[in-house]
Amino acid sequence: MIRIVFLLLFIAAAGAAAAGIILATRLKDRYGPGLFAPLLYFQVFIYTFGFYGIWGQAALSLFLGQSVSAELLQRLLDIAMLLGLPFLIFAWYMLIRFTGGLSGISTGRTWFIVVFLSVNLAVMVLLVWFIAGDKGIGAGRVMSIYYIVMNLIHYFLAAYLIHFPWKGQMFIHDHDRKIIAPVLFTIMMMQCIPLLFPESGEWVRIVFIFGFFAGNLFLPVYFSWCTLSPAFPGSSETVPADSFSGFCKRYEISPRETDVIKEICNGLSNKEISEKLFISLQTVKDHTHHIYIKTNVRSRVQLINLVKEEI
Numbered sequence: 173m174i175r176i177v178f179l180l181l182f183i184a185a186a187g188a189a190a191a192g193i194i195l196a197t198r199l200k201d202r203y204g205p206g207l208f209a210p211l212l213y214f215q216v217f218i219y220t221f222g223f224y225g226i227w228g229q230a231a232l233s234l235f236l237g238q239s240v241s242a243e244l245l246q247r248l249l250d251i252a253m254l255l256g257l258p259f260l261i262f263a264w265y266m267l268i269r270f271t272g273g274l275s276g277i278s279t280g281r282t283w284f285i286v287v288f289l290s291v292n293l294a295v296m297v298l299l300v301w302f303i304a305g306d307k308g309i310g311a312g313r314v315m316s317i318y319y320i321v322m323n324l325i326h327y328f329l330a331a332y333l334i335h336f337p338w339k340g341q342m343f344i345h346d347h348d349r350k351i352i353a354p355v356l357f358t359i360m361m362m363q364c365i366p367l368l369f370p371e372s373g374e375w376v377r378i379v380f381i382f383g384f385f386a387g388n389l390f391l392p393v394y395f396s397w398c399t400l401s402p403a404f405p406g407s408s409e410t411v412p413a414d415s416f417s418g419f420c421k422r423y424e425i426s427p428r429e430t431d432v433i434k435e436i437c438n439g440l441s442n443k444e445i446s447e448k449l450f451i452s453l454q455t456v457k458d459h460t461h462h463i464y465i466k467t468n469v470r471s472r473v474q475l476i477n478l479v480k481e482e483i
Contacts, residue, residue, distance in 0.1 A: 174374050181378060182227065185385040189219035195392035206465040210270035211391060217263035218388050225256025226381055253315050254300065261292045264326040270391075271333040271356075273465060274344055295322065316367040327360035352394065359387035419482050423466045432459045437476050 196212040229249045240248075265288055295318070302314050335353035344352070366380035420430050428449075435445045442460070446453045469475045 177378060178374075181381055185222065185227070185381065188385040188389045189215075189222065192219065192389045192392050195396045199392065199395055203468065206468055206470075207270075207273050208395075210266045210273060211395070214263050214266035214270060215388070215392060217259045217266060219385070221256040221259040221263060222384055222388075223256075224259060225253045226384060228252030228256065250315075257296055257299075261289070261296065264292070264322070265289070267326060267330050268333070271330040275333045275336075277333060292322070320364045320367055323360055323364055327356055331356040331360075348394075351398075352391075355390060355394075359383075359390060362387055416479070419479060422482075425463065425466060429459050429463050429466075432456060433463060433475070433479065436460070436472055437479055 192215040193212070196208065196215045200208040200212050202208075229252050232248050232252060265285070268288070299314060299318050331353040334349055334356065362383040363380065366376045366383065369376050416430075416434075419425075420433070425433065428451075431449055432445060435448060440448065442453055442456045445451075446456045449456075463475065464470060467475060467478055469478055
């Protein structure tokens with residue numbers, strides 16, 4: 173009976189992974205890679221971890237549990253989980269990058285990537301040291317604690333970025349923001365609570381696997397069908413674009429970003445813009461980055477061409 177349930181759950185998990193990747197791909201193609209490429213990568217990495225780390229363990233326990241010694245089985249389970257951890261770390265980064273992008277925060281800078289990966293890799297090395305050293309806690313318990321703590325931290329940060337946009341710059345409506353943030357927190361709890369009961373049998377494992385694969389499908393589903401009048405670049409809002417003010421209104425360009433666009437169209441460099449507008453060079457770069465995201469362009473030339481086409 174339990175094998176049939178696991179088989180059906182595996183089919184559902186594979187369907188959820190395929191659906192998440194397909195929906196995220198469509199969002200990226202529709203609105204451009206600026207906002208939704210990180211969501212696509214999040215789907216790829218999180219479900220890769222799901223099949224390596226989670227289903228790998230489930231399959232080993234199910235099919236080898238009665239055939240090998242408990243010590244060997246535990247070693248195989250540890251290897252399956254460790255093989256999936258790098259994918260999990262990159263999935264967390266892409267989640268933070270996606271929610272940060274929606275909030276107007278650039279999380280793609282080199283220093284952030286270095287700090288994020290350094291902290292996570294340091295924790296992973298500590299985890300391996302605990303498992304290899306057999307500190308008396310139990311490898312499975314250490315894995316569960318690691319996943320609960322790190323998942324809580326990253327999902328809480330993602331929910332925080334959605335709930336409190338940076339300086340009011342937000343690419344989704346307030347109604348959606350108030351839904352997405354608590355749902356992300358709920359998903360995190362749904363994924364972590366079953367791990368608090370490791371001795372409760374296979375049904376708790378089934379609940380965890382279902383929560384993992386179904387929960388991570390939320391973001392692409394919501395942005396595909398549930399969000400209200402998306403304000404992403406490329407959306408179909410009917411705002412007149414026959415003037416520069418109409419162009420800025422359509423893409424939700426702020427007054428200061430409007431000034432930066434004008435100077436870019438006048439051919440000024442970032443340094444010249446900073447001197448003319450009396451702002452720092454980094455501020456100009458930040459404004460330019462936000463403008464690129466909002467208008468779904470990747471360069472000054474594309475931005476200037478877009479302005480010319482719509483005006």
